Amino acid sequence: MYKIISLAFVFIAMVSVDAQKKNLDSISVPLFTGCEKQETREDQFICLQKNITTIYTNQLQHYIYAFEYLNIQSAEAEIQFVVHRDGSLKLKYVDTNEPTFRAYNVLAFQDMLEYMQKNKLSISVKDINAANQATDLVLKFPIKISLNEVVKESSNRLVNVLYDGAIKYEIIMTPTTDFKIYEIKGDQSFYLGKYNSLLEIKNTLPYKNLMQDEKELVTLAESDYGTSKILLQTKNIFYEKDFYTLFIVSEVKGKRIKQLRKYTSLSALKDSPYYDWIIRN
Numbered sequence: 001m002y003k004i005i006s007l008a009f010v011f012i013a014m015v016s017v018d019a020q021k022k023n024l025d026s027i028s029v030p031l032f033t034g035c036e037k038q039e040t041r042e043d044q045f046i047c048l049q050k051n052i053t054t055i056y057t058n059q060l061q062h063y064i065y066a067f068e069y070l071n072i073q074s075a076e077a078e079i080q081f082v083v084h085r086d087g088s089l090k091l092k093y094v095d096t097n098e099p100t101f102r103a104y105n106v107l108a109f110q111d112m113l114e115y116m117q118k119n120k121l122s123i124s125v126k127d128i129n130a131a132n133q134a135t136d137l138v139l140k141f142p143i144k145i146s147l148n149e150v151v152k153e154s155s156n157r158l159v160n161v162l163y164d165g166a167i168k169y170e171i172i173m174t175p176t177t178d179f180k181i182y183e184i185k186g187d188q189s190f191y192l193g194k195y196n197s198l199l200e201i202k203n204t205l206p207y208k209n210l211m212q213d214e215k216e217l218v219t220l221a222e223s224d225y226g227t228s229k230i231l232l233q234t235k236n237i238f239y240e241k242d243f244y245t246l247f248i249v250s251e252v253k254g255k256r257i258k259q260l261r262k263y264t265s266l267s268a269l270k271d272s273p274y275y276d277w278i279i280r281n
Helices: 041-061 064-069 099-118 198-202 266-270
Strands: 003-006 012-015 028-032 074-083 089-095 123-127 137-147 156-164 167-173 179-185 188-195 218-225 228-234 247-253 256-263
Touching: 028 041, 041 099, 041 137, 064 099, 064 137, 074 099, 089 099, 099 198, 156 218, 179 198, 188 198
Parallel strands: none
Antiparallel strands: 003 137, 012 137, 028 123, 074 089, 074 137, 156 167, 167 179, 179 188, 218 228, 228 247, 247 256
């Protein structure tokens, strides 16, 4: 399914108080690696915008299938970060009403820093007037994502399962993209709490120590069928980067496992009889 990321990069420099006291001609200009070759201040900004836009979009693109799996159809945010005198970058805030989208933008920003370091790319702050000391800058841009396929969900959905020995925890997502955890004992379930994002769960004990291996499929549901067992499995959403939507239905009979169905989108699973297996009240 085709995905769309629309990143509208409106670059706004909010200079420090010290910089505001200077003449316009001496306000600090952030320079991206290679952009110093541009002769005018405007061209240097355009060069910086193009590079940051490309890098950030590519990093956020890694999480686009996680958006689909969690059915985040559209979201907006404003990203603000500081370029310090020494060239280091620090995220100030991600302003959005969607906590899960905020969490993925935090990850994308961290990924951008790692990418820049790995590829020896940097943003330096230098005054036009060499006699003046460089100042910190605060830069911000809005970002918007949208998926071109709408999946209507009105019920809670099981998105992951964790095990601590014989203890089973179900991670449930609500239609408003809140996450609730239940401890399952036999036919009973016990509510343990609500979280704003999967990243929050991933950083919380005991759940942070219970993550399956990235390559292992997570069994969301199973059902006995005569002498066989039918499993509904998916990839582990807690490994968000390069995640892709995959639901596999398999028949297990003794040591023999046979794949029966494969769904590569949430909409395809929703149209199948197995979707009801992961719906929770």
